[in-house]
Amino acid sequence: MTLHICNSENVLERIEQIAAYYKKEQLDKRELKKITRLLLTNHTPDDPNILQAYNLSPKDIPTGVQCPDCFTIPMTYKGGKWCCLKCNLISKTAHVPSINDYFLIIKPSFTNAEICEFLHIPTIHVGNRIIKSMNLPHTGTFKNRVYHKPKS
Numbered sequence: 001m002t003l004h005i006c007n008s009e010n011v012l013e014r015i016e017q018i019a020a021y022y023k024k025e026q027l028d029k030r031e032l033k034k035i036t037r038l039l040l041t042n043h044t045p046d047d048p049n050i051l052q053a054y055n056l057s058p059k060d061i062p063t064g065v066q067c068p069d070c071f072t073i074p075m076t077y078k079g080g081k082w083c084c085l086k087c088n089l090i091s092k093t094a095h096v097p098s099i100n101d102y103f104l105i106i107k108p109s110f111t112n113a114e115i116c117e118f119l120h121i122p123t124i125h126v127g128n129r130i131i132k133s134m135n136l137p138h139t140g141t142f143k144n145r146v147y148h149k150p151k152s
């Protein structure tokens with residue numbers, strides 16, 4: 001028996017190769033459902049340590065909210081909105097992707113002070129308001145509160 005193995009990074013490419021090779025459908029609906037279930041139950045979300053993988057430290061990551069239009073970093077926070085000094089875009093939610101980036105690149109949790117520093121939020125008061133609007137899971141109370149990356 002030949003064992004066919006490929007890395008998870010190559011799965012999609014491998015499926016396309018197989019699909020191109022076998023012109024006739026080989027599996028019926030029931031078998032396809034069975035395989036689908038098997039793949040989904042054995043799937044583990046990819047959660048790589050990006051800093052380690054690229055030999056970077058958190059200091060190598062540019063800080064500040066990124067403009068969703070022209071990608072300039074950082075945007076400036078004024079009167080409850082993020083303003084891009086390059087393209088003049090104004091956004092109330094530009095911080096959301098940057099917080100997701102923080103979770104993926106830096107670490108899966110933060111304190112108010114940490115995220116204020118990372119996003120260039122002027123005061124911890126404003127930080128509190130911005131974080132609360134995201135309804136993130138959190139532990140601890142008041143100054144010791146830690147916000148966590150949502151599970152999904």
Ligand SMILES: [Zn+2]
Pocket residue numbers: 067068069070071072084085086087088089
């Ligand atoms: Zn911009």
